[in-house]
Amino acid sequence: MKICDLTQFYSPVSGGVKRYVSEKVRYIREQTERDEHVLIIPGERDEVIASDRARVYTVKSPLISRTSRYRVLLRLEAVEAILMRECPDLIESGDPYQVAWKAVYSGTALRIPVVGFYHSHFPEAYVRTARKYCGPLVTEMFMDFSRRYIRNLYNRFERTLVPSPALGDLLASWGVRNLAHTDLGVHTAVFHPKAFPDEDVRAEFGIPRDRTLLLYVGRLAQEKNTQTLFAAFRELTARHPQRFHLFVVGDGLQRAELLALQHDTSAVTWLDYCAEAPRLATLYRGADLFVHPGVQETFGLVTLEAQACGTPVIGIRGSYMDRIIHSDQTLWARENSPAALATAIEQMSCEDLSKTGARASRRVAAQYSWTQIFVRMFSLYGEVVRNYAPRS
Template sequence: MKLCDLTQFYSPLSGGVKRYVHEKIAYIQSETEHQHVLVVPGPKTECVTSERSRIYFIHSPLISRTSHYRALVNLRAIEQILEREKPDLIESGDPYQVAWKAIASGEALRIPVVGFYHSHFPEAYVRSAAKLLGQTAGEAMMDFTHRYVRNLYNSFQATLVPSAHLGSLLTDWGVGNVRTVNLGVNTTVFSPSPDDTAATRAELELPASRRLLLYVGRLAKEKNTRLLFRSFATLTENAPEDFHLLVIGDGPERSALEDLRARCPNVTWMRYCTDSSDLARYYRAADLFVHPGTQETFGLVALESQACGTPVVGIRGSYMDRIILHDQESWADEETPESLARTIEAACSRNLPRLGARASRLAEERLSWPRVFERLFVIYQDVSLNYKR
């Protein structure tokens, strides 16, 4: 099989979707005889070849100087690549113009196309805008968005979702082809060993008594990072010497982080960490990973943290629940800074190493990438066999 992934959710500074497609490439090259083609935006048009994999970068305008995301607007270039490569199956990781081009090219070339619902954009982006329009206009905007999702994803041969809960929601909206797939984690890189916690904490100049909280991801509204920063400010008001926050990531809410750092000296910021082995060190060194988002659908960072033996805390009722491998006894009941701050304090009173060890063991047993991709390729084969050419 020759598989083609199309997405514009791709940044050189990493990100969940980028890690997903590159782990898939690694699996294909090491465990199968399949071929892989990846089409993504880039600073210039070029093709990078490695064994049975080709990555096509299409010159695209920059839309974020902090995260380096680009808008893939040259749809003709996508069409030409697909005509030349003639893959057996196309996976679109995009809910916008790239998705419609994938569907149109698939129909023209008689190639099945599946869509991966990576981003729950109606809640992450549209609902907050709809609130500004008043109840009637806001409800009309959300209704339009639901119809857009239904029309787009019913045009695929299958819609892949990383959560049964999210799949049920899409089914309620009228999407009739939902297939649930698990997320995975590279348990070779993200693991509790080696025991380098002391060295990493020394690098961060942390006293032994201070709890290290970690956040990894974009600094953006949809990630709820302002809530995290306000929560940490509340923590340090109550106990200024007890906690340290390490933030790895950049984005449009950088100014909010800078304000926090101006008020709280016990905050460390790293703009990005592109080396997975280095990132694993920071996961292992942390006492607790804080995930403030409520609309997250992918959540690879939460899996990576647990695989390294570091428990996760967040807000109850999100789509993250299905990938938390330890109990959520200490999770926040309310989406407020005060509730999240209380939650962090409560979690730190528990036996965090024991929670983390259990989560790491389950990640290894259930969610290593080879296990996940074995199941995903069964779906690919089923879609291909049932496609009417």
């Protein structure tokens, strides 16, 4: 079977979607004999890079963010030319904008089944902005438009993959049919709690050994709620000077806020990106506590990776991410506020973090290896291909 992933949510410094695709390619190479993979993404130039049973096509596209390095794929005729050349057995669309519509129309024209992966619950960010600036009437109008848009687009796919049952229930209530739940996973040979002898994150970055080391990995953006994390850390350092240190891996539009926090507290270490999974695993293992402030995550892959490495997670209750937290959430913040998150971190840091992290690591390893995830996913792909009835 030849599978083609088509997405705009991909850049040299992107996170979850890029990891998902790269792990799918690894699974094809290591666990299958004849399957192939094609990836179509926006890039700096038109290019194709071929390797063992995998090809990556980049379509020259304009840059829309210098921090995230995301590009907008506008040359849709180039996408169709690649699909015609490759003739995949199945197309998977990974974003909800113009590329998704192109996947649907090209799939119909070429008689190729198309599935959509609902990676991001994008209406949340827009609704929050509308609520803040436009009031309840405009907010409700936008929500109505979002529901109709999502229903109209995703009902055109043979299946809509969702990484959370609760998110699937929401989309079903909006009228989306053919939903299929699939978890994301972890590369358990890389993300595990056993540290290597030369690993010493504190010594490498000059972090005092008497500090509780907090770690955040992800974009610095409104939709990731990093402003709440930064404000919570300010409050923590005011309550307990010299007790906590924050390590941030990621970049984005809130970089200035992070740099101000670093300057004001002298207790922040920042890496704009970490490309290598083993290096990221070292950072997870080096932290005492992983902090995830997100309230609109569809899955929360970094929280799974942190737990796989034996590092417990603290955050804000009530997101789709709650179901993959494999430790007690009693101490998690119950509201999205800096004070609540600061208190949650403060209280969690007093627990036996090693014991909590070890328990979570065992559970993640048992349930979320990428091999388990892709065995189920490829079975679904096969079912879609076998049952596909081209629309006239």
